[in-house]
Amino acid sequence: MPKPFALWKYALIAVVLAAGLIFALPNWYGKSPAVQMQFESLDVASAAATEVNNALAEANLNPVRWEQKDKSLNLLFADTDQQIAAKDLLTPAYPDAVVAINLLSDAPQWMQSFGLDPMSLGLDLRGGVSFLLQVDTQQLFERKSAELIDLTTSTLSDQGLSYLRAEASEQGGALLLFASEDERNAAQDAIFSIVPNTVERLNTTQQGQYGIQLRYTDEGIAAAKRKAAEQNRMQMSGRVDSLGVAEPSIQVVGDDRVLIQLPGIQDVAAAKEILGSTATLEFYLVDEKGDVNQAVRSGRAPFGTKLAYFEDGQPILLKRRVIMSGEHIVDASASYGQEGLPQVNVVLDSAGGAIMSNVTRDNINKPMATMYVEFVPETVAGEDGETTTQMSKREFVVNSATIRGQFSKNFQITGVEPITRARKLAATLRAGSLTTPVYIVEERTIGPSAGKQNIEQGTQASILGLLLVAVFMLLYYRKLGVFADIALTANIILLIALMSVLGATLTLPGIAGIILTLGMAVDANVLIYERIREELHSGLAVREAVRSGFDNAFSTIVDANVTTLIVAILLFSFGAGPIKGFAVTLSVGVLTSMFSAIYVTRALIEWFLLRREQPKLKM
Known part of the structure; x- marks a missing residue:
């Protein structure tokens, strides 16, 4: 005879449902568009807080909430229009601060203190921009x-x-x-x-x-392309971080392309500039013995040297061997030097510091040049009339200075003018130089209004699907249908909670996966209830028929859901973009639907129906 439901199972189900409700609750509050300002220190941020609020008030841009966290100010607004207007106002007013737009949680502070945040929304729901980058083979x-x-x-x-x-x-x-x-x-x-x-x-x-x-x-060849694309993907992560974008998606597509999706970003031009930039620095010793004028006249540098030019066209002979390039730079910032001229402050990693230390020690009182190197995409028309994009290398010497003493990790580079170029170069150096140049082959933009419409339509479809399934179960299974509907609601809560905990990104195909999960969730209930109906028709009592129905249907339910889970895992492994979003919600939904249909439904039936001395059930 099938065993009754154990008390510890009631306790476990109650704990899981309570935890699921807590983790899913932040999604009720959602996120608001925000402007984040990061200052040099805590004191500067505290001093600027009042000034920022006064400037916003004068422009009739009143944040619904603002908060200070260490050296950052977070300003939350009612809509994206006010958010963008506030960013445009504050960026030029505070040139020394990093001003970025983002989405921040509206959940109560006690939830945020425990790390409870709403689900991340994908590009198709939040709006934003998508870039497909091609590695220059x-x-x-x-x-x-x-x-x-x-x-x-x-x-x-x-x-x-x-x-x-x-x-x-x-x-x-x-x-x-x-x-x-x-x-x-x-x-x-x-x-x-x-x-x-x-x-x-x-x-x-x-x-x-x-x-x-x-x-x-x-x-x-294919392996070299994939390696270059993967290395560029890792470097692009740092560049995306500098844009202040929340929940970006960066993945390799094919052998030699990188897909970057930036949900919520509004400044597309700035994103294109920082992502497509391939600027870096190279350091050379200057060749003092060669005849630079002869090299210019002949167009050929002596063996072992390289003919280069300053930006104003002045020639210089460099020793061909590169002392060090941008891959050893771990930090860079732009500032004004003692003479009031822009300079880039560079910090090297340990390997770069060791190289620079050895070179400067052995070459004191000798000149060293810093070369600015950049790859610029150019459109070239072929003989057949079709255009292709090629990367053109642009380089010039930014300065040549005499080594006065040994230095290693920290030093300054002058000659990068104006200050805007110095800041751009510093930002690119902080993000890391790309292994291989890339260029944008496709750009796709989705406005915030389109994303909002997708959310509304997806929510309406989910609610309608939930209601139709619930009504069907009530009409067809009566009292058991009530229990199935309660379990279905628990399934939705657990699905949202688990996706929030895992940090999954909800996309439009992901909403489709949730709607599909609603139908699949009651499949298990239908199998169980039909088995219970058969047991009742065979003459078993209600209590034995219900417990036998659950036990006998268990293996069938597991087999059906495991096969679906295998398909979802394969979709996630080999799919990209929308396919991954669908696979995530489908796989999570399979797990939560099994739990809710098998355990939550049975707990409800055992507690509210089978605890009676003479349980009755009509089907």
Whole structure:
């Protein structure tokens, strides 16, 4: 005979439902558009609070609530129009502060103190902008060719093996030429042992010259693209953080593209500028022995040097070897120096600090140049009339200064003028230089009004679906239908609570997943109730029929929901964007619907029906 419901199960269900209600409650309050201001220190933030409120009051922009947290001010407004107007007012008034727009929770402070926040809303519900960035494969292949050439030529030089020259070839490959077959054969073992397995090695003979052709396999090319895209995705996270965007989505699409979704952002131009910027710094020692004028006249720099120019066109000869580039920069800020000129204050990581310390120690009283490097997208028309985007490298020397003493992690760079350029460069350096240049191939903008309409329509559809399912269960199963409807309500609460706890982002397809979950949630109840009906028709008493119906339907319910959960996991693993949003709510809904249909429904039936001495049930 099936066992009655244990008391500890009642207690566990009560605890889960109470916790679910608490975690889901912040979603009732929602979020409000806000302007966040971050100052240099707590004292500056406290002093600016009164000034900010007075400035907003004069412009008839009254926040519904404001709060100070350490050195930040959070100003919450009734709508996005006031939010944007306040940001436009405060940004020029406080140039030394970071002013960003965001969405902040309206939940009571005690909830926020426990980390209870509403669910994050996706791009299609909040509005915002989406960028699809393309990794510049041409620059990637040029860099891969340079790496192969540097690796092989340095190895040959270290082992005393001679070669004629090395040159780049297509798809990131390299070609090494030798004067004789014996020289090539002598170099083969050294070269073949150091190049990666993803590089093919071929012997060639061209016009009496013997060569070794190195080229990446198709798998190696795809892996290089994916690695570049993944590294850029990680760097883009820092750039998105500098925009002050809440709940951004950054993911690799395909082999060489990065999809960035910025919900709630309004300043699209600023987002494009910071995301598409590829500016970085490179440091070189200046070649004092070479004839710079001769290099300009011939158009060719002496061996081992590089001809560069200041922004005003003045030439300078640099030693070709890069001392250090932007990947070692961990922090940068713009300020005015002692002479009142803009400067960029740079902080290096430990590896960069060690490099700079060694270089400056060994080259005191020698000049060192700082070069500004940037890749700019250019549209090029092909012979067939179609246009393509290519990245054009733009570089110039911002300053050349004599090393007066040894320094390592902290130093200043002058010559970056005006102050706006210095601030832009500092922001880009803080975010990190990109592994490979990228350019925007697609831009999609969704207005806040469209997102609000999606929320309203999705909410209406969810409520309508819930009501229709509830009415059907009441009409068809009567008293048992009441219990199923209560369990269905508990299921919705637990679904919202679990998504809030997991930090999941609710999207429009996610709402579709919730609506689908409403129908699936009662499937288990239908299976159980139909099994109970069969047991009653076979002559069992009400108490035994109900408990037998739950026990016998359990395995069928688990099998059906596990198969659905497997599909949801696969959708999340291989899908992107909207598919992931749907998969998240579907998988979470499967788990909560099983709990509510099997345990919550049975607890209600056991407590309100089977505890009677003579339980009666009509179906």
